[in-house]
Amino acid sequence: MTGLSRRQRLAAVAVIALAAAAGSACSSSSDKSADGGAYLVWDPYPQFADDSEWVALLKKCGTSAGVTVERTGYDTTDLTNKALLAAQQGNSPDVLIVDNPVISTLAEAGALTTTDDNKLDVSSMEKNLLGAGQSEGKTYGVPIGANTLALYYNKDVLTAAGVDPTAVKDWTSLNEALGKVKAKGKKGITFSAIGTEEGSFQFLPWFWGSGAQLTGLDSPQAVAALTLWTDWLKQGHAPNSVINNTQTTSWQEFASGDYAFAENGTWQLANAEKLGFAYGTIAIPASAGGPAPAPTGGEFVSIPVQKNTGRYDTSQKLVTCLTSADNLLTTDTTLSYVAPVAAVQDRQATADPKLKVWVEAVRAAKGRTGDNLGTKYPKISESLWTAVQAALSGGKSPQEALTAAQAAATNR
Numbered sequence: 001m002t003g004l005s006r007r008q009r010l011a012a013v014a015v016i017a018l019a020a021a022a023g024s025a026c027s028s029s030s031d032k033s034a035d036g037g038a039y040l041v042w043d044p045y046p047q048f049a050d051d052s053e054w055v056a057l058l059k060k061c062g063t064s065a066g067v068t069v070e071r072t073g074y075d076t077t078d079l080t081n082k083a084l085l086a087a088q089q090g091n092s093p094d095v096l097i098v099d100n101p102v103i104s105t106l107a108e109a110g111a112l113t114t115t116d117d118n119k120l121d122v123s124s125m126e127k128n129l130l131g132a133g134q135s136e137g138k139t140y141g142v143p144i145g146a147n148t149l150a151l152y153y154n155k156d157v158l159t160a161a162g163v164d165p166t167a168v169k170d171w172t173s174l175n176e177a178l179g180k181v182k183a184k185g186k187k188g189i190t191f192s193a194i195g196t197e198e199g200s201f202q203f204l205p206w207f208w209g210s211g212a213q214l215t216g217l218d219s220p221q222a223v224a225a226l227t228l229w230t231d232w233l234k235q236g237h238a239p240n241s242v243i244n245n246t247q248t249t250s251w252q253e254f255a256s257g258d259y260a261f262a263e264n265g266t267w268q269l270a271n272a273e274k275l276g277f278a279y280g281t282i283a284i285p286a287s288a289g290g291p292a293p294a295p296t297g298g299e300f301v302s303i304p305v306q307k308n309t310g311r312y313d314t315s316q317k318l319v320t321c322l323t324s325a326d327n328l329l330t331t332d333t334t335l336s337y338v339a340p341v342a343a344v345q346d347r348q349a350t351a352d353p354k355l356k357v358w359v360e361a362v363r364a365a366k367g368r369t370g371d372n373l374g375t376k377y378p379k380i381s382e383s384l385w386t387a388v389q390a391a392l393s394g395g396k397s398p399q400e401a402l403t404a405a406q407a408a409a410t411n412r
Helices: 006-017 053-065 076-089 102-108 127-133 155-161 171-183 197-209 220-234 247-255 266-272 309-322 325-335 342-351 353-364 374-392 398-411
Strands: 038-043 068-073 095-099 149-154 187-190 259-265 279-282 299-302
Touching: 038 053, 038 076, 038 309, 053 068, 053 309, 053 325, 076 095, 076 102, 095 102, 095 309, 102 299, 102 374, 127 299, 127 353, 149 155, 149 197, 149 266, 149 353, 155 171, 155 259, 171 187, 171 259, 187 247, 197 220, 197 247, 197 374, 220 374, 220 398, 247 259, 247 266, 259 266, 279 353, 299 309, 309 325, 325 342, 342 353, 374 398
Parallel strands: 038 068, 038 095, 187 259
Antiparallel strands: 095 299, 149 259, 149 279
């Protein structure tokens, strides 16, 4: 959108993102108090009530900064729409916490300050996690935590099949394990390949783990990754239901006790403790070995552009408080996230050894909008999940599906 004024860019992005909400406006809770004593915080955690530890932390940080915090929690999609509209109207909150792929959209709209502008210190943050909030060499926020994907496994199924999960290090050893499980009459692996962002999210570890890049969807490495998935269906290692599975329904399949493996995220840890069988986790293996780069989920804490730039100093204090090491440990434990700071990650793994695999997975992970893809990512992702659907359904070969995907991503 070069050549447009900031106001025009905001209006253009808002029109695209808010077509379904054009008649709505930000609620009255977004009005800043006349004396400036109240600072607005918007987050994507509507599940946390006013008496939760999360809201208590927000209020504590407000007290430390000498202000009152007024917090509103929105559904993730609703929050993105409201943030764009508020930026267009010049009525943004003081602190905004958003899903990391949204950062590039808001940044392109001119809605966020950079860390150079607001003086936020991000030097302690892990670079691979920080990358999701960067665009054109600028950083637009601080990661509050991350989740990602790994393989859960059923210990009973693997033991009966004579499989040592720690020996699953690459695609060859994983395929060998699936073969042994099938020979014992059990099911191999379940995952989500639904035609939405969830499907792309779950395919990316295999895609990146092959050595493929999102700028070349039809590379030989990408074809190998999609062939891996299609072969699993043909060989009966994965069920046809994966085509429509969300991450929730694939978890339900795993919870039945019939599957050896399930690809899923840190957010299932609480549910894993309720399983009727012993479980464990291993990193998703790359084709040639080692942990595959999995996509990062999680949010960034950012400071939106304000007409009154004098508010930035206090906003910076609020963000610094929320992302300090001690508070990160509390917050990320509450959210089932892995911290974005190595020292805090180590504390998490020490406190709960089950998190060790997840810490390793997060350290190998990468942002979906990384590699300077920014707002190009959603178009690429849609092309990718469309290809996965076409190949798994048998409509096209992996090569045909990905060739069409690359053409679609280029032309969108």
